[in-house]
Amino acid sequence: MSAPNKSFDPVEVSTLSQENIDENVANAIAAIAGANSLDELKEVRLAHTGDRSPLALANREIGALPPAAKAEAGKRIGQARGKVNQCLEVRTLELEVLRDQLLLIEETVDVTMAAATVAQGARHPLTTIQEQISDVFLALGYELAEGPEIEAEWFNFDALNIAPDHPARTMQDTFFAGNEDSGIVLRTHTSPVQIRSMLKRELPIYVVCPGRVFRTDELDATHSPVFHQVEALVIDRGITLADLKGTLDHFAQSMFGEGIVTRLRPSYFPFTEPSAEVDLQCFVCRGASIDNPEAACRTCRSEGWIEWGGCGMVNPKVLVACGIDPDEYTGFAFGMGLERTLMFRHGITDMRDMVEGDIRFTRAFGLGV
Numbered sequence: 001m002s003a004p005n006k007s008f009d010p011v012e013v014s015t016l017s018q019e020n021i022d023e024n025v026a027n028a029i030a031a032i033a034g035a036n037s038l039d040e041l042k043e044v045r046l047a048h049t050g051d052r053s054p055l056a057l058a059n060r061e062i063g064a065l066p067p068a069a070k071a072e073a074g075k076r077i078g079q080a081r082g083k084v085n086q087c088l089e090v091r092t093l094e095l096e097v098l099r100d101q102l103l104l105i106e107e108t109v110d111v112t113m114a115a116a117t118v119a120q121g122a123r124h125p126l127t128t129i130q131e132q133i134s135d136v137f138l139a140l141g142y143e144l145a146e147g148p149e150i151e152a153e154w155f156n157f158d159a160l161n162i163a164p165d166h167p168a169r170t171m172q173d174t175f176f177a178g179n180e181d182s183g184i185v186l187r188t189h190t191s192p193v194q195i196r197s198m199l200k201r202e203l204p205i206y207v208v209c210p211g212r213v214f215r216t217d218e219l220d221a222t223h224s225p226v227f228h229q230v231e232a233l234v235i236d237r238g239i240t241l242a243d244l245k246g247t248l249d250h251f252a253q254s255m256f257g258e259g260i261v262t263r264l265r266p267s268y269f270p271f272t273e274p275s276a277e278v279d280l281q282c283f284v285c286r287g288a289s290i291d292n293p294e295a296a297c298r299t300c301r302s303e304g305w306i307e308w309g310g311c312g313m314v315n316p317k318v319l320v321a322c323g324i325d326p327d328e329y330t331g332f333a334f335g336m337g338l339e340r341t342l343m344f345r346h347g348i349t350d351m352r353d354m355v356e357g358d359i360r361f362t363r364a365f366g367l368g369v
Contacts, residue, residue, distance in 0.1 A: 016061050016073045021080045024054040028084045032091045041095055045088055055081050122362040126228055126354060129342050130210045133230050136254045137208035140247075142232065145207040147193035149214070153183045155192035159321045160271040175214050175225075186214035191271060194233040194333060198322035203329060204236035210338070221350045228338035235314065235324065235331035241274070244311060244332035248278055252308075255341065256283040263305065272312025272333060279305040280344070299347070306344060309336035 028048035035041040047053060059077050062070055134144055147155075156162075157169055167173065168188065170180075177184035193209040201207070210230040217223040234243070241264075248262045260283055264276035281287060282300035289297035290304040300306050311334030316326035339351055346365075348354070353361050 016058055016065070016077070018076065021055070021058065021076055024048075024058070025080045025083055028053075028055070029087050032084075032087045035091060035095070038092070038095050038099060041088070041091055048084055049081070049088070055084065119359075120363070122359070122365055124354075124362050125342055125346070125365040126338055128365065129338055129345070130228065130230065133251075133255070133338075133341075134208055134210055136251060137232060140206075140250075142206045142208045143201075145193050145197045145209045145233075146211060147187075147190070147196050147209070149187055149212060150177055151185055151187040151192045153185055155195050156185050156187050156189075159195045159318065160191055161315050161317045161321075162270045166270070173216055175216060187211075188215050189213050189335065190229045190231045191333075191335070194231060195318075195322060197233060198235060198319075198324060203324070204234075205331070206234050206236075208232045219352060219355070221352065224339065224351050224355060226355075227351075229335050230338055231333060231335035233314070233331065233333045235319075235329055237329060239313075239330045239332055241313060241332070244313070244334065247332075248311065248334060252280055256280065256345065259286070262308070264311070267310065267312075269310055269312055271315050271318050272310075273315045275310065275312035278308045278311050278334060278336070280308040282306055283344070299344070308340070308344075309334060311335070 028044075031044045031048060032041065035044050048055070050056065055077065059074075059081075062073050062077065065073055138144065153169075157164075157166070162168060174188055175186040176182055177186065190209045190211045190213060193211065194207070197205055197207045197209070208230065209232070211228065212226060213229050214226055217225050219225060232247070234247075245262070245264065249260075252260045252262050261281050263279045263281075265279060267275045267277045269275040282289070282297060282304055284299040285295065285297035285302075285304065287304035289295050289300065289302040292302070296302050297304075311332065314331040314333055319326040319329065319331070339354060342348060342354070343351070
């Protein structure tokens with residue numbers, strides 16, 4: 001068994017000499033003081049306190065010393081490494097303060113400068129008003145119904161009691177997909193959605209049907225080949241014309257303000273019987289301009305009423321076409337143009353403003369959320 005090591009060669013452990021340790025500490029302190037940024041100080045930390053640093057390598061040599069010399073050498077190395085670490089902590093705090101000061105200078109915001117403005121977006125008012133109208137009827141317990149814009153003639157005309165020789169079915173009024181004998185059209189109204197609802201839904205039926213429709217009109221101040229409608233359909237037991245009138249009055253007040261009423265003028269539509277034109281009491285003059293030159297109203301032209309849409313009780317022939325017994329069920333339907341409603345509410349005089357895509361037009365309406 002070998003005896004413990006009681007002597008050593010000073011040359012072999014020269015890294016543990018006090019002179020060598022003092023030199024390493026001095027080099028480390030000088031490097032720390034010369035670091036001008038936290039990144040540079042990180043490199044200095046690795047070079048002078050890392051596993052391959054001179055003081056770390058010297059610490060490894062302690063194992064070659066006899067027991068009597070290890071304690072003294074370990075103390076000197078420990079003091080040297082502690083001094084370097086203390087210098088690192090002090091320099092780190094100094095550089096962090098310097099970094100924060102530079103950030104404050106570099107990121108200073110001049111609050112007196114004019115801000116770079118970004119144009120606020122806006123939703124198209126037709127989208128907004130369509131959602132507002134839908135919300136009115138959804139609150140009454142109606143359901144939202146939608147259908148295809150490319151429609152079969154049977155849904156668009158036949159089921160609605162529009163005869164084959166009716167003028168509306170000609171190419172002068174209807175866009176046909178292909179030729180006139182194709183049997184496929186771009187829907188001319190949203191009434192086909194009502195037919196689909198009666199065929200698919202369980203009775204009773206309470207639906208509101210907004211959507212885009214197409215007719216061969218020229219684009220001018222009051223007409224467009226592509227426009228929007230909203231229709232409502234109710235099929236239930238005991239439905240009368242009084243229910244229709246009350247619903248229209250509620251709809252008018254929801255869109256144009258409290259106290260607005262409607263009136264019905266006899267008219268004709270193939271799919272309703274009896275049928276009527278819906279007039280809206282002028283929401284500007286409330287009828288006060290009638291026969292009153294001193295209070296002339298531009299909105300209603302001093303007539304006191306504005307034509308709004310069409311309505312009526314569902315024609316029994318339409319009910320039969322959809323498989324509903326007209327002796328047991330009755331119903332009403334009405335429809336309005338969204339563009340016209342928008343023009344009434346906001347005083348828009350030219351329908352072309354709604355389709356030209358000028359952001360100055362839509363921006364006036366905001367997001368409408």
